[in-house]
Amino acid sequence: MFGLRHGQKEPHRSRACRDPPRTPSTMGTLRCVCNKVRIHFPMVPFKRLQCCCCDCRKGIAFSASRGGKQGPVAPDLVYFLNAMKVESGFEFLRCFLIQKGYNTRRVYATCCWTALLGDHPAYQGICVVTYNDPTIIELDDTKAALRPFDNRIFEKDMTKEELAKVTPYAPPIKGTPPDWKRVTEKVKAALEGLWAKEKEEEGEEEERNLAQQAQQAATPTSTTASTTTGGSGRISQKKEEEGVNGAVSAVLETVQTLIERIGKVEIAYPEYEGPEPKYNRLVREARERMNKAAELSSEKKKDRTAVREAREMMKAAIL
Numbered sequence: 001m002f003g004l005r006h007g008q009k010e011p012h013r014s015r016a017c018r019d020p021p022r023t024p025s026t027m028g029t030l031r032c033v034c035n036k037v038r039i040h041f042p043m044v045p046f047k048r049l050q051c052c053c054c055d056c057r058k059g060i061a062f063s064a065s066r067g068g069k070q071g072p073v074a075p076d077l078v079y080f081l082n083a084m085k086v087e088s089g090f091e092f093l094r095c096f097l098i099q100k101g102y103n104t105r106r107v108y109a110t111c112c113w114t115a116l117l118g119d120h121p122a123y124q125g126i127c128v129v130t131y132n133d134p135t136i137i138e139l140d141d142t143k144a145a146l147r148p149f150d151n152r153i154f155e156k157d158m159t160k161e162e163l164a165k166v167t168p169y170a171p172p173i174k175g176t177p178p179d180w181k182r183v184t185e186k187v188k189a190a191l192e193g194l195w196a197k198e199k200e201e202e203g204e205e206e207e208r209n210l211a212q213q214a215q216q217a218a219t220p221t222s223t224t225a226s227t228t229t230g231g232s233g234r235i236s237q238k239k240e241e242e243g244v245n246g247a248v249s250a251v252l253e254t255v256q257t258l259i260e261r262i263g264k265v266e267i268a269y270p271e272y273e274g275p276e277p278k279y280n281r282l283v284r285e286a287r288e289r290m291n292k293a294a295e296l297s298s299e300k301k302k303d304r305t306a307v308r309e310a311r312e313m314m315k316a317a318i319l
Contacts, residue, residue, distance in 0.1 A: 033134060039087065046080070057157075059104060085251070294307075
């Protein structure tokens with residue numbers, strides 16, 4: 001159905017549509033509906049999925065239940081590298097789990113209850129998921145469009161009636177799906193490059209500050225003027241911004257660090273008894289099989305096959 005007809009040329013697909021950029025030439029900004037919260041990403045997104053899973057849908061519905069904008073029936077997941085800067089509105093950020101034992105920690109902007117972004121163990125610290133609509137994603141290059149959907153996932157979590165309400169999805173052209181293993185390696189390399197550059201810039205900033213302090217000590221008359229201006233560089237910028245916007249970040253940080261700065265991870269639905277996410281189910285089943293294999297090994301000969309299969313299930317669930 002999605003193959004090419006005889007003599008038909010394959011439509012052009014730019015590398016940016018398939019792979020993440022090698023350098024942060026184009027960047028993106030995530031903002032809430034009321035624009036009080038803005039989070040900057042130093043690269044464009046590298047993946048976009050239409051997700052039908054019960055966890056994502058419940059996470060978006062939670063913000064709507066608090067007065068936020070209602071998102072699409074199937075959440076629009078846009079993935080960035082795990083490196084960001086909070087430009088404004090940190091004081092409005094709160095973090096929630098759907099229920100105790102669930103894995104996705106979502107960050108919401110409580111000023112307008114916009115679901116912004118999330119972290120999941122399966123991402124292994126490489127990427128962060130953002131929720132396009134209700135969240136607003138802006139690219140620095142105003143002529144650049146947000147990448148198309150790469151896939152639709154977890155359709156089995158929806159009934160036929162629910163799936164019929166989802167925005168139509170056109171799968172990638174046959175023969176041109178992204179090689180996600182290769183893309184993941186590129187993303188990891190790009191992320192390592194970002195952190196290396198950030199570390200280098202921090203070292204240069206520290207050297208400039210030390211040189212400035214030495215100059216101030218040698219020239220007492222310049223101390224007052226320098227103190228008035230607050231110095232230069234990202235460190236003084238951070239102090240200035242903290243006084244205006246709260247605990248904004250003047251340097252890159254990971255989503256894990258951001259959640260640590262937010263503090264308490266709250267439970268959205270303490271009494272929730274809805275469908276269980278597939279990831280939770282796979283991990284639970286894998287643990288049950290491992291426990292069963294361990295019990296068998298204590299009673300009789302070690303069942304190497306059962307242990308190996310259980311470990312493979314656990315590995316598949318995590319990846």
